[in-house]
Amino acid sequence: MKLAVYSMGGTIDKVYFDDLSNYTVGEPQVRAILTQAGVDFDFTVTEVARKDSLYVTKAEREELRWLIAADPCPHVLVTHGTDTMTETAAVLANVPGKTIVLTGSMSPARFADSDAAFNIGCAVGAVWSLPPGVYIAMSGRVFAAGAVRKNRDRGRFEAMEPAREDTRT
Secondary structure: OEEEEEEEEOHHHEEEOOOOOOEEEOOOOHHHHHHHHOOOOEEEEEEEEEEOHHHOOHHHHHHHHHHHHHOOOOEEEEEOOOOOHHHHHHHHOOOOOOEEEEEOOOOOOOOOOOOHHHHHHHHHHHHHHOOOEEEEEEOOEEEEHHHEEEEOOOOEEEEOOOOOOOOOO
16 A cells, blocks of 8 residues: 655644744655554655645646646645645546545644644545545545635634525525
């Protein structure tokens, strides 16, 4: 079993930078998290971007899509910032024959109380279990990519409510 991991940066990789409480996006933390967990599968980590997801460009999303499509591995994990994760998932929606799971965290992986390791664990379980498609694993749940949104007020991801039909006559 092999897992292809692609890193786009985001909060999961942020490093506390200076006395002004600024952060910078550092190296991908997913390698350390998977190694510390003692996983029994091979994985590769490819860094595509090292930035806050608010600054991920269309060209970087297309590069990610191209890299995943060209990768022979059918199981793909993408670590990504939470603000635009759903936008990147939409770009990946038509990559055939792959199970692609995006995840990230609400606080940096380097923080003791981070949700990063939990979300990566959930994403790894999902990538091995689900049929081909694009998914988002956050907040202890796995969502179909087109049916989820980030709720900033509650600090979690949640299913979007389906459109309601007008029942008035």
